[in-house]
Amino acid sequence: MANINELKNYDFTLREKYWQQFWEDNQIYKYDPASQKEVFSIDTPPPYVSASHLHVGHAMSYTQAEFVVRYKRMMGFNVFYPMGFDDNGLPTERFVEKKYKIDKSHTSKKEFIDLCLQATKEGGETYKKFWQSLGVSVDWSLLYSTINEHCQRTSQRSFIDLFQKGLIEHKEGPVIWCPKCQTALAQSDLDDLEQNTFLNYIDFKFEDGTTAPIATTRPELLPACVALYTNSKDPRFAKYIGKKAKVPIFNYEVPVLSDDNVDPAFGTGLMMVCTFGDGEDIERWKRDSLETRIVFDKAGRLTDKAGDYAGLKINEARKQILEDLKENLVKQDAISNVCNVHERCGTIAEFIVTPQWFINVVDHKADWIKRGDELNWYPKFMKSKFDAWIDGLKWDWCISRQRYYGVPFPVWYCDDCGQIVLPSDDELPVDPTSLAAPKNGCSKCGSKKLRPEHDVMDTWMTSSLTPLINANWQYPSDKNLMAKIYPMSLRVQAFEIIRTWLFYTIVKSHYHTDSLPWNDVMISGWGLDEKGRKISKSLGNFVEPEKIIEKYSADALRYWSAESTLGQNLRYNEEEVKVGKRTITKLWNASKFVISHLEEYQFQDSDNQHLEPADRWILSELQKTIKAYHKNFSVYEYAKAKDAVNSFFWDKFCDNYLEFVKYRLYDENTSEESKAAAKWTLYKALYNILQLFAPIMPFITEEIYQLYFINQDKNISIHLTQLPQVEKGLLINDQELKFSDILLIVQEVRKYKASKNYSIKKELSELIVEMTNDDAKNYTDLLKAVLSFQKITAGKGETTLSPDLKITIKE
């Protein structure tokens, strides 16, 4: 047995590394497929490996999830806790483009993908190291990467399954487009951007020679104008309905149509419809079969349809057109409006018309709402974000991207009959662009002229499958894993990806397995900087968790993470990390003291026969703590669970019980029975404290466990022990034992000494106690030793502490 007193300090830098390795070597976190224990499976966000720098907010959200995992493991579950890296798709591409200062149009596809794979590999290693240094208890043998063969196969099978079920369509139409990334996007890829701009009032000339203005923030869309609309009840413009108007500068005629959804009070009451400025345009274009005039190309420049403006960028064209409008530009109002930008690059998204693949989601809104209702949301209010997203859903999910690095579509097109040709299941995964087309040719006409699909899938097409990827869904022969871990017990994630990751995963599981992907979802808030701002590189408020760990330890950082109520944002607060560090030291010191008195002690249940009031009190407080701990942790309220242990440990155990028990341990005259009772209590209390702290601070608790408790407990690690449950027999009530009176006396005497500026140890002559409920002489030894009185006597008290309790202090 190590002698804890010989260890001067706890060197967290050294020891945390040691335990990381120890846990890894001993496979503490391994999922056991053979076990009969109930499985608890967790779906965690696969981070983009291209986010080369992780900040303290990431550390926060992952550790918050991890508290729960550790709790469940110590509750006896067979924990399935995988980690994935999301390394396909646009984020990685953009990372590579930035890092190597290239873009995909000037690099070969192969070269580009190689660089992406390289970045993926490097990123993955950095990440793994980082999670390990945080003490994240992932089973690394379950690591998946969304670009690996397994995930590609799952994604392609998902595609084929949905296609065969008629839920996927290849269609040409207006699609949200990023001119910078030059790819189609889904609605969920958009962010809002507020910008200051001008509402321009532009005169159109009508057949009868009169003019009337429309209002637009986007004059560069003039050459795309295909109709004007007005409300039929608008006396100003109703006369134009059915007539033609001439588009300024471009001098072609467009019809004036009526639409009573047009608000006469809005703009000028005369609305310009272009192909395409926004969803309104598209709606009317579809409904009224308007002409199509596409004036933006894929790179965000004006096309030949824009006449003299062809080749100009959108911004340049706007400027030029406004200038050229001259007297047709009757007024400009400065306004601020909100436009949609691509969330990955901040570029304003446009609409163009190209063929793309879509998953039908808009027609199934009722299903999504129903699934959302079935899911257990922690915290509950997060569900409203999901409902709101479904409510606002307008576009089917566009899953094709005109990029390189991603999962290919398993699709060929028959040049002769137009048939869409798919590979068979056992051929997956395939890359149609590098693989010979299916030997048998077109499945419909037999033609050998097959053209591969060049697009790749949206990254969410893969990450929406994480529960199914983990469960080996794509191998129908492996029913076992699927049955055990799916639907998964819990999804953990942050709130901003409810509309993407959470939503799409629900879509997939609903379509593929007609079930929810998980039973519970736990949504964390964001880690913010000290001032409450979102952490980002551009703000220069980046707090690197590695530096915090180096300075204060991973346990201390985790302690801070456990501060926030579930779902609330949490400001980074170095003071709180320091408190965590102090808690570690306190644990170390208290344990040093306790264990030094337990060195020859052999724990046995029978030693609890002679518990003294102080023992019974602390054991009862411990039971209350355990109760509160479970109550909170079972609903993922780790912060409240932590608070419960924390105040028990610090206030009850250290500041009081240890003081109460010292005289029994030191005094040679103490009976063996009393000593045994004290040791029994110390053993039990400290052991439980360590266990309860273990999910939050896995390192220091393991360290102390291994120094002493392991010798009697025989588990490999504290993290494989079972958390204590409330022992009702140890709970006491006030009728049974009025120990609260003793605490009142202690407090009063301490207050007295403080007011006199006495040392807490200064000996006073006499304490007279008047107690009705309990016999004061039961506590004589305790009060005498703890409060330093020459004698304790029963008698008339002068100071009233409670209705039943009076005392007199005599110097």
Added chain:
RNA sequence: GGGCGCUUAGCUCAGCUGGUCAGAGCAUCUCGUUUACACCGAGAGGGUCAGAGGUCCGAAUCCUCUAGCGCCCACCA
């Protein structure tokens, strides 16, 4: 424009199924070398719980409205 969250001691936050709920930690002040720990201990000061109404015997806690902050959504053509 709509929705959600937040607004409680100087700071960061609990409490919000209504009645020891006015709390914790940090910071501040006073004191204390007490053989686990000065990365400590004892004690003190500090808030009309954003504002205004309402329900109730009673509200930080429920309802209504207002203001500020944050996030999400929305067609200002």
